[in-house]
Amino acid sequence: MQYPAVTWLVAALLFAYGLVFGSFANVVAYRVPRHESVVRPRSHCVHCQHTLSWWELLPVLSWLVLRGRCRKCRMPIAVRYPLLELLTGVLFASAWWQGHTIAQVVVWAVFWMYIMMAVGTDLAAMIVPNVLSLPAAVVFLCASVLTHIQPWPNAAIGLVVGFAMVFLVHLLSGGRMGLGDAKLYLAVGAMLGPWLSLLSFVLACIFGSLIGFGLRLYGRLKVGQFVPFVPFIALGVMTAVWYGQALLHLYMRLVGLA
Numbered sequence: 001m002q003y004p005a006v007t008w009l010v011a012a013l014l015f016a017y018g019l020v021f022g023s024f025a026n027v028v029a030y031r032v033p034r035h036e037s038v039v040r041p042r043s044h045c046v047h048c049q050h051t052l053s054w055w056e057l058l059p060v061l062s063w064l065v066l067r068g069r070c071r072k073c074r075m076p077i078a079v080r081y082p083l084l085e086l087l088t089g090v091l092f093a094s095a096w097w098q099g100h101t102i103a104q105v106v107v108w109a110v111f112w113m114y115i116m117m118a119v120g121t122d123l124a125a126m127i128v129p130n131v132l133s134l135p136a137a138v139v140f141l142c143a144s145v146l147t148h149i150q151p152w153p154n155a156a157i158g159l160v161v162g163f164a165m166v167f168l169v170h171l172l173s174g175g176r177m178g179l180g181d182a183k184l185y186l187a188v189g190a191m192l193g194p195w196l197s198l199l200s201f202v203l204a205c206i207f208g209s210l211i212g213f214g215l216r217l218y219g220r221l222k223v224g225q226f227v228p229f230v231p232f233i234a235l236g237v238m239t240a241v242w243y244g245q246a247l248l249h250l251y252m253r254l255v256g257l258a
């Protein structure tokens with residue numbers, strides 16, 4: 001890179017934006033499944049309804065200062081909130097290296113924001129609301145093609161393949177894999193194209209099985225109990241976006257196709 005200082009400065013700025021948008025993703029994740037407005041009323045404690053002042057709303061920092069508890073009622077604030085903010089920051093910064101143009105960087109950042117919202121709604125309410133996933137499918141199909149992240153046949157085939165493979169698992173699993181996960185994959189397919197989408201889903205299933213097996217082994221998961229799957233999808237998508245080409249190449253070499 002020719003200007004390392006500028007590069008790191010932009011990445012740091014994107015990281016800061018990611019923290020703020022991650023905080024907003026938390027609000028969306030909590031309120032959308034409850035059919036509440038995402039703008040009003042102002043953020044409040046979910047236990048005692050105490051309205052949060054500005055310094056209680058700083059991403060990650062407030063949680064650390066308050067040591068994970070509400071200032072008024074001292075009830076715990078789940079650690080997943082600051083973690084999701086932090087991860088959104090990292091993902092926004094990563095968009096800087098993924099995109100080749102400013103437009104692509106913006107689209108990747110918005111895509112990660114969408115994935116983090118879905119992680120949030122799945123953790124909070126075990127759903128990915130249609131009001132998020134269906135508009136996202138259209139937005140990311142257009143954005144992916146218009147900013148040349150994917151050529152249009154790849155984006156369109158990716159969208160169809162992405163939905164179809166998860167829908168198939170939804171049918172085969174008798175509904176254990178949610179329909180919301182399939183709808184989430186419409187946008188993932190449009191952004192990643194068919195091959196990387198497929199890889200991301202295989203990775204998500206591997207991660208999910210390993211963690212599920214681990215939880216069951218330590219008695220943290222009962223038979224028939226469901227685990228939210230979108231966090232594993234997010235992990236699979238991240239791995240596919242960052243290391244997918246290398247993994248596919250390795251696979252081709254292993255099976256003797258390259």
Ligand SMILES: [Zn+2]
Nearest residue numbers: 045048070073
């Ligand atoms: Zn409270």
